[in-house]
Amino acid sequence: MxxxxxxxxxxxxxxxxxxxxxxxxxxxxxxxxxxxxxxxxxxxxxxxxxxxxxxxxxxxxxxxxxxxxxxxxxxxxxxxxxxxxxxxxxxxxxxxFPPPALGSYSAAREDAQRAAQGIGTFPALPAGDPVDLSVAAFTSRAIYDSGHSLKGRTVRLTGFVTHGGGDRWYIARLLVSCCAADATTSKVQIRGADAPATDTWVTVMGTWRPKGRLGSSAAWPPALDARTVRRVEEPSDPYEKR
Structure with missing residues (x-):
């Protein structure tokens, strides 16, 4: 043998x-x-x-x-x-037994250090509400958009649930350039709704709540006042692309 x-x-x-x-x-x-x-x-x-x-x-x-x-x-x-x-x-x-996709554990390990993007004006969002955005796109606009394109708009985000201290909870997505080894995290704090179980996939509809000075650590992670939280199946491709 x-x-x-x-x-x-x-x-x-x-x-x-x-x-x-x-x-x-x-x-x-x-x-x-x-x-x-x-x-x-x-x-x-x-x-x-x-x-x-x-x-x-x-x-x-x-x-x-x-x-x-x-x-x-x-x-x-x-x-x-x-x-x-x-x-x-x-x-x-x-x-x-293929291992699962990266989830809340990977998101929790990453510090609030963000790549230097610089504050500027972002393109206008499409007309009509709600606007479907990736978690990464929402966080970028919330933290760096001097034109405040999210103000007054209803957005819809999909991600997995991760918990913070106290009763804080977030939806998160991992971004990859090539493979899971280079994944980084984008996450949004959800307010006004009960937290589902960790690693549950949900779609949240709500409005942006401004916090902190643009481009500062106080603006991270951005917050969303939830109107609805709906559980969904994990997508076949769980990662967002850079």
Missing amino acids: RRYGSTVLLLLVGAAVLRISLFSALYLRYVQSGLRPYLVASGALLVLLGVAAGVRAAREAPDEDEDLHDHGHDHSHATGPRLAWLLALPAAALLV
């Missing part, structure tokens, strides 16, 4: 990659949608390499058995192959 170790490992990793990218949308928990073709190609290549390694091992098996018969068993490398099997555990876990 030891001679087929590399075969099994390649097949496990390849199958795991294909499962999340070709046969489902689970890959969106880890990378942006544009990387799907590369994941599919990588998974297929790994499977092909695994098959090739298996065929090669099967062809070499008679020669190895003859050498062992002539020279006796060699146990000098027994520990190495056994430890190498540990590499198969992450691949098997990804194949059977």
Whole structure:
């Protein structure tokens, strides 16, 4: 069985990659949608390499058995192959139990340090209420828009629930440039409504409540006076794009 170790490992990793990218949308928990073709190609290549390694091992098996018969068993490398099997555990876990998307724990770890964007005037919002905005777009306008384009407008935001100190709660979304490893958090404090359970996905409709001086730490996180809070299913692509 030891001679087929590399075969099994390649097949496990390849199958795991294909499962999340070709046969489902689970890959969106880890990378942006544009990387799907590369994941599919990588998974297929790994499977092909695994098959090739298996065929090669099967062809070499008679020669190895003859050498062992002539020279006796060699146990000098027994520990190495056994430890190498540990590499198969992450691949098997990804194949059977893919981890969930980042959520409230990741959001809570990030400090209120925001990238320097500078205060300025933002483009006008579309006519009609409510206006559907991403959490990132809302936070940017609330903190940096000197034209106060959110004033008097009803907006609708969707995100997952995270809790702060006391009875404070927020809806948050994670932004990615390439993959989950570079994710940063945008969040909005919700006022005037009871808090759902942590990591529940909700759509909140309400109006912006100004706070703090534009561009200052006092303006973060922005606040929304809620009119309605409606529970929704987690979207297939849980991350917002920069």
